Amino acid sequence: MTSLELEALLGLLGHARHIVIGTDSSSRPDAARIAEAWGGPVLATVxxxxxxxxxLRQARRFATPEPEAWVVSATPAGWAGMARRLVLSTAWSPHRTFATAALAGYPLPGLRGAHADGTTWETR
Structure with a gap:
């Protein structure tokens, strides 16, 4: 994750008071950088x-705290199964979810995020 990407991601979070961070195993370092840079309450890191x-267990842990925003740092392969489970089994909303550059263009309407160059994206 670049510094520009991190800055843009934090900007997308706007005035959210608390977040939940989700990550796959290979993206943990970026998730830790997001938590540190966020500086506000992180209700859970899943x-x-x-x-x-x-x-199912991870999806429930990710969706249950009902934060103002969810942040995802994952690879497309790592996110695919989790996203499917979230849609099928929880009240999670992609419209309140922000992701890193790796998920740009992921086919889930409402999902937003930041590119490595600091520009932002949204899946429609």
């Missing part, structure tokens, strides 16, 4: 594997 039987 890590999931790229492959799992269902991701």
């Amino acid at each position: 890590t999931w594997p790229e492959t799992a039987a269902s991701w």
